[in-house]
Amino acid sequence: MSSEFTPVSPAELKSAAKRAYIYTVPLVIMETTRKWRMGAGANVFNHARKLLTHRSRWVTTPNNDTLYSDAWLDLSKGPVKITVPATGERYFSLAFMDMYTNNFDILGTRTTGNNGGVYTVVGPNQAVPEGATNVVRAPTPRVWALARILVDGPDDLPAACAVQDGLFVHDGAAPEDVAPGDPVQRSADWPEYLATANRLLRREPPPVTDGLILEQIRAMGIGPDQMFDADAFDQEQAEAIERGVEEARNWLVQIQRARRSAIDGWTYPSMRNGDYGQNYTLRAVVSVGGLGALPLEEAIYMRAEGDAEEGLFDGNQNYRLHFPAGAMPPLNSFWSLTLYEAMDDGQFFFADTPLRRYAVGDRSPGLQYNEDGSLDLWIGARSPGADRESNWLPANEGPFALFFRGYMPKADLMEGRYRLPRVERL
Known part of the structure; x- marks a missing residue:
C-alpha cells in the first residue's frame, strides 16, 4: 500500500476533500451504526420486539409500521447461512446492504414469496460452498441484513415476534470481535475522519466502477490501496482540506432541510x-x-x-x-x-x-x-x-x-x- 501522492494545489485539495467526504460518508455512517448495534457480536440477529418510539434514535427516519430485526454479517471468515421463516400473508422483507448502503438483494414477500427458506450469504471473493442453494453474493465482506416485519396493530405483536424468532443465522458463523471505544463519527475532525474513511476503504473494497471518483481523490492519499497520512500536508494544504470537508459536511445538513423540487407539494x-x-x-x-x-x-x-x-x-x-x-x-x-x-x-x-x-x-x-x-x-x-x-x-x-x-x-x-x-x- 502506498501513501505517496502527486503534489497538488490547495484549491485542488479542497475540491478533492469535498468529493472524498461525500463519497465516504455512507461508509463511515454504516460503520458507526454497525459498532453501535453489535452488542451481541456479528452474525447474530438483534430483534426489536416493540415498534420503535420517540426514544429510538439509532437510525434516522424510522418507520412505525414494522418490527425491525437486523444482523451485521461478517463474511471475511467464510459464508453464513440464514433461515427465513414462513410469514403467511404478512408483509416481510430482508434487505441485504453492502457497506456503501446499496441494497444488493432483498428476500421476502415481493421477491421470494412468503414460504421462507435457507439462504447462503457468500463474500465477494469466496467460493460457493458445495451443495449450497439459494446463494446471495455480497459485494463487501461486511453486510447489514435488515428485516422489516409488518405489525397489524397491538394485538398482532406476539405473532410478529414469532416471525422474528424464526429468523436466525445458523451456528458455526465466526463472530467478529468489536474493537473497544466509540466509533468515529461523520462529525470528527478531518484527520481522524479521513483516516477512518481510508481504513474502511481498504477493509471494504469499493467496486471497480468507482474507479473515476477514486482517481479524483487519490491526490489526498485516499484509496483502497493507500495509507492516509494527515502529516504529509503543509499548513496551507491542511487548511484547504479542512475547508473542503467542512463545506461538504455543512451542505449535507442543509440539503436535508432545503426546499426541493416538488410536484403538488x-x-x-x-x-x-x-x-x-x-x-x-x-x-x-x-x-x-x-x-x-x-x-x-x-x-x-x-x-x-x-x-x-x-x-x-x-x-x-x-x-x-x-x-x-x-x-x-x-x-x-x-x-x-x-x-x-x-x-x-x-x-x-x-x-x-x-x-x-x-x-x-x-x-x-x-x-x-x-x-x-x-x-x-x-x-x-x-x-x-x-x-x-x-x-x-x-x-x-x-x-x-x-x-x-x-x-x-x-x-x-x-x-x-x-x-x-x-x-x-x-
Whole structure:
C-alpha cells in the first residue's frame, strides 16, 4: 500500500476533500451504526420486539409500521447461512446492504414469496460452498441484513415476534470481535475522519466502477490501496482540506432541510434510491437522512413540502391531507404517513407527543373514511376534535416533517402517473 501522492494545489485539495467526504460518508455512517448495534457480536440477529418510539434514535427516519430485526454479517471468515421463516400473508422483507448502503438483494414477500427458506450469504471473493442453494453474493465482506416485519396493530405483536424468532443465522458463523471505544463519527475532525474513511476503504473494497471518483481523490492519499497520512500536508494544504470537508459536511445538513423540487407539494425519490450506482451525492444524502432506505420497487418514500422555513411544517399550525374518493395510493401492500421532529443536524426522529401516535395509515385502528369514500387526515399539535381524533396525526410544537411510505408500489405510482394530494394548511 502506498501513501505517496502527486503534489497538488490547495484549491485542488479542497475540491478533492469535498468529493472524498461525500463519497465516504455512507461508509463511515454504516460503520458507526454497525459498532453501535453489535452488542451481541456479528452474525447474530438483534430483534426489536416493540415498534420503535420517540426514544429510538439509532437510525434516522424510522418507520412505525414494522418490527425491525437486523444482523451485521461478517463474511471475511467464510459464508453464513440464514433461515427465513414462513410469514403467511404478512408483509416481510430482508434487505441485504453492502457497506456503501446499496441494497444488493432483498428476500421476502415481493421477491421470494412468503414460504421462507435457507439462504447462503457468500463474500465477494469466496467460493460457493458445495451443495449450497439459494446463494446471495455480497459485494463487501461486511453486510447489514435488515428485516422489516409488518405489525397489524397491538394485538398482532406476539405473532410478529414469532416471525422474528424464526429468523436466525445458523451456528458455526465466526463472530467478529468489536474493537473497544466509540466509533468515529461523520462529525470528527478531518484527520481522524479521513483516516477512518481510508481504513474502511481498504477493509471494504469499493467496486471497480468507482474507479473515476477514486482517481479524483487519490491526490489526498485516499484509496483502497493507500495509507492516509494527515502529516504529509503543509499548513496551507491542511487548511484547504479542512475547508473542503467542512463545506461538504455543512451542505449535507442543509440539503436535508432545503426546499426541493416538488410536484403538488411532494418530493419524489430518485429511481436510484436504495441502489445508487455512481450517484454518490444521492447516496450521501440518503445515508444522513434515511439510512437503510429500500429501493423504489420495494417501498416508495415521499416527503411533503412544508410551508415553514427549510421546507418543514410549523407545529403551531393545523393541516389536512385529503384523499378524494377512488384516489388512494396504488400499492400492492400498505401505506403510512409518518411525522418526524426535525433535528439540527438534518436527521429526523419520532416526536414525543401525548398520544404517542407516530404515524397513521390504511391499517390504523378506527381510521374513518367519509361517506363518499374520501379520506381526511388531520395533522397538528392541537386535537382536531373528538370526532376526528381517530384520523389525527399529532405533531410537536416545533418544526416537523411528513413522510409518506408506500410498500410494493404499483407502476402508476413509481412512474409518476399517480400523485399524492397536497397537504393543506387550515
